[in-house]
Amino acid sequence: MSAVAVNVEEKLFQNRYRVDAGRPHIQIKDPEICANDCAQKSCTYVCPASCYKAEGNGSVTLITDGCLECGSCRIICSEFTNVNWEYPRGGHGILFKFG
Ligand code: SF4
Ligand code: SF4
Incomplete structure (x- = not known):
């Protein structure tokens, strides 16, 4: 059986994204923690x-x-729990297309 090459960039390009202007659904709670305490910045x-x-x-x-x-x-970010994470509001965010 031969391997099938998958181009991730190409797959991601299939997606569409609707921006919720001014209302990011994920936020860093305290930027100082990122800058001063989190060495890995994973x-x-x-x-x-x-x-x-x-x-x-x-x-x-x-x-x-x-x-x-x-x-x-x-x-x-579980060590610092410094990420506020929510899904985007309805009608916004990623629209997956698999082509
Ligand atoms: S949810 Fe996934 S894609 Fe979105 S910002 Fe976090 S790691 Fe990146
Ligand atoms: S892993 Fe968390 S604390 Fe570290 S840089 Fe990223 S958001 Fe900041």
Whole structure:
């Protein structure tokens, strides 16, 4: 049986996202904890949509546009529980298309 190559970027491109402007459904509770206490900053590695970004000054920024609602960031931040996580309001967020 031959292996079938899957292009993740191509699959993600199939999705559509409706932004809820000004109402991010995930928020970092205390940015100071990210900057001063969390050495690993695992959210910046685990998020498949690259919503979390480690900045040069040690801080972490979060932009939820394109979030896949996988919940990984909430789990990976269990040591600090520094993530407020909700699903987007109805009609917003990710629309999965499998093509
Ligand atoms: S894992 Fe949690 S505490 Fe650490 S940088 Fe990410 S959101 Fe901040
Ligand atoms: S729920 Fe998943 S895709 Fe959304 S920000 Fe968290 S890790 Fe990234």
